[in-house]
Amino acid sequence: MTMEGRARPERAWWKEAIVYQIYPRSFFDASGDGVGDLAGVLAKLDYLQALGVDAVWLSPIYRSPGADHGYDVSDYREIDPQFGTMADFERLVREADARGIRLVLDLVVNHTSDEHPWFYASRQGIVPYRDFYIWRTGKNGGLPNRWRSVFGGPAWTYVPERNAYYLHLFSPKQPDLNWDLPAVRQEVYRLMRFWLEKGVAGFRMDVINAIGKPELDDETDAVGFERVINHPKAFRYLEEMYEAVLKGADLLTVGETPGVTPEHAWRYAALGRGPLGMIFPFEHMTVDIGATKWEPAPFDVVRWKRVLFRWQTKLEGRAWPALYLGNHDQPRPVSRFGDDGEYRVAAAKLLAALLLLQKGTPFVYQGEEIGMTNVRFPSIDDYRDIETLNFYREGRERGVAEETLMAAIHRMSRDNARTPMQWSAGKNAGFTSGTPWIRVNPNYREINVEAAWADPESVLHFYRALIALRKRVPALVYGRLVPLCPDDPAVIAFLREDEAGPWLVALNLSPVPTTWPLPRPIAGRPMVRVLDNRHRPPAYWDPATPIPVAWGDGEAAAFAEVCGGKAAGGPEIGAPGERPPERGGHGAGPSTFAGEGRRETPVGAAGPDGKQTAADVRRGSWEVERPEAFRLGPYEARVYRMAPPGHRRRRPGEGDG
Structure with missing residues (x-):
């Protein structure tokens, strides 16, 4: 195919x-x-x-x-x-x-150990393993070529039994397999099937x-890996591997x-x-x-x-x-x-x-x-x-x-x-x-x-918050990434967006504060700060939590819908050592967004007792901002949900209701 x-x-x-x-x-x-x-x-x-x-x-x-x-x-x-x-x-x-x-x-199939049975047999010239590795005779009393190993020294080692050198792009303890030999490729495919039958994903x-080696008459003085x-x-060879092993399998x-x-x-x-x-x-x-x-x-x-x-x-x-x-x-x-x-x-x-x-x-x-x-x-x-x-x-x-x-x-x-x-x-x-x-x-x-x-403000709980956010928002998985401010010397910023609207990520990769003017048409647009790395992340990031009605009822409802709909419910994951709630297998179908089997994971830290007040849940979140610029502190990171498409910015004095 x-x-x-x-x-x-x-x-x-x-x-x-x-x-x-x-x-x-x-x-x-x-x-x-x-x-x-x-x-x-x-x-x-x-x-x-x-x-x-x-x-x-x-x-x-x-x-x-x-x-x-x-x-x-x-x-x-x-x-x-x-x-x-x-x-x-x-x-x-x-x-x-x-x-x-x-x-x-x-x-690991570019090379094996020099203690693999295949190599023992190959260095003795035993069929069918004689050509499982890459052997060459020397030139003019020296090495087959001038390639060097990634780990230092020549990429060739001499074996008296063969009166030849074998290629190792890495250590002499790691001889390269000869993928040009069909028998080598078939051995690789068999061992892949062996582990797939054991249940690996x-x-x-x-x-x-x-794995695909060129002709080895190259006389360049270089790291051999870079020439290969x-x-x-x-x-x-990967096309062949796909057809022989991977085709039709739901694998990473x-x-x-x-x-x-x-x-x-x-x-x-x-x-x-x-x-x-x-x-x-x-x-x-x-x-x-x-x-x-x-x-x-x-x-x-x-x-x-x-x-x-x-x-x-x-x-x-x-x-x-x-x-x-x-x-x-x-x-x-x-x-x-x-x-x-x-x-x-x-x-x-x-x-x-x-x-x-x-x-x-x-x-x-x-x-x-x-x-x-x-x-x-x-x-x-x-x-x-x-x-x-x-x-x-x-x-x-x-x-x-x-x-x-x-x-x-x-x-x-x-x-x-x-x-x-x-x-x-x-x-x-x-x-x-x-x-x-x-x-x-x-x-x-x-x-x-x-x-x-x-520590509810630890790196660990910020990871948990980000992971759970990503799992609940399809735009953060499948939405396209739109780069922003490519020439700013400190700020890395980008949008993630799909048909439901954009998310904004702004990061100051600098030990000093910086001001980043938001580009048009983002500047002044209503947005809600969902996460930042300066505040404790909400323990249970719940899109049903009341949002200040700053976008109007319809827009607030649309925001909640885009962010995941109703609250997941269920207990907070406990401290290490406590068995988390059971989840069913790997879900139904190829996508965890399909519904059944979807993991409804709470976000961030709830502390050792797994409890948090509603005020804590809203802390640092749900306040509508309309920034023209960000003043970002050292290594500050912010994640915003922006107003859904079609938002009309209010005129002064129009109110929030």
Whole structure:
């Protein structure tokens, strides 16, 4: 079937979902051995449900020697013993499903571990595995070409048994599979079906745009990965994967695709036609780096938002965006794009609004919801990441000063995201009763889930408010994004709008106050501030709450209708540890807006007792504003519901009634 011949529903559960990424070894350790595990994920499902999560993406849990912490797989059909057993995984699927949470696995098939049985056989030249990997003889007594590995050093390693070199775009412990061999592709499709039969709801596909290799006679002195990505073969192989495995399945599929443009997205994930549902772009993660990730460049708000807005406008109507600001490979967003000092809470909330209110599926990485920060370990001995350790070693060999290397590591090391999840102010941040595999960030006594839950104005409760708002308002999922003020050096602002009318998001990504004149025709238009990051969010955001009759009765009723209709009713979600109310499965049909199965989630913090007065519910909300300009404080974020279309602004003296 051709791409043009496909048809998929415009609405889908994965477009409406909040996806939470878990790096299992750092999430929660139930066994006490210092490494997070599947039992630990199971123990925190109620927390994830209370947060409002719809799907969990698990970083690799397959058997692995751990050279790259699971991204070097030695057996795709076995759970690594450090994480538990297959029975643990099957129970996790069942218990997550009971809470309306789906599980998405990391599919790591550009390469395997060099300890995979396929590679053992391939290096011995044993059929049928002889050509499962990419082997080349040397040239002129040297390497096959001059490519370098992403993790440093040559991209080729010599094996005497074959009298040949194998390609590894990453570590020598991660030999690249030969996707040109049909048998390799069929093995991948079989292992995908294996996990789908276990009940997984999709795959995040690791560096999937590198699977199609060009001819290898390229003599360029370059990082090999950069010479490989987005080869036409990659598109062709993903088309085949779609036909063999994904066709007709209601799955979340997202490709990790460094080096892509919006035009690439149109091929990988064209709406209704592409082989994947979404791709992760990287352009917005490169605006603050130089020639390499370790070389800093000034963070330019104007450049950043132009990148964000270009992807939004280029993908509109053509491909569905995947949204993220952090993950297991990136520094903590609040340290990178915001402020992890005086304004940490405000900046973390602002970045949450930016992430959750753009068009696309938001991916929240563990700890972002409490504003976890980068770590500044004093010694290289405290780090575990292979990329970080190689960078330090090579830098010292070149004579680079220790303090220069450590400053770069403090800023960009992948271990910034991999320190243990901070659950409490207790021993090891409540992560483990043993010795953690990597040290805990020392700020866990102030930044942790327990403290955040007790504080109604915390980052955590602002996340809950935003998530619930997004779930109740279709415009914030499917409505188009209209960029505003592209040249303002501090303010990121945009509209989300559908046929019911617009929502306005205004963010001051600056540590100093700023004034933003609202553009016409927005200026002076009636609007209601629904959320901001300066006030406690309403505990139960109820569109039926009385609205000052400033737009007239008809307009006020229309506003309430657009915002979700009648109050949801039902109990407030309790504190962590209390079992939230049961929800039924995954809903009916592809869209949670269909009605049946829809999650009616309260918004924000109600405090430990789950109670709030009507006055508190209305606090900071429902007052009609007609601003000509916003005076925004440091890292201030505001979310407004604007007057429905057709509103006629009152003349002076006309009154509100």
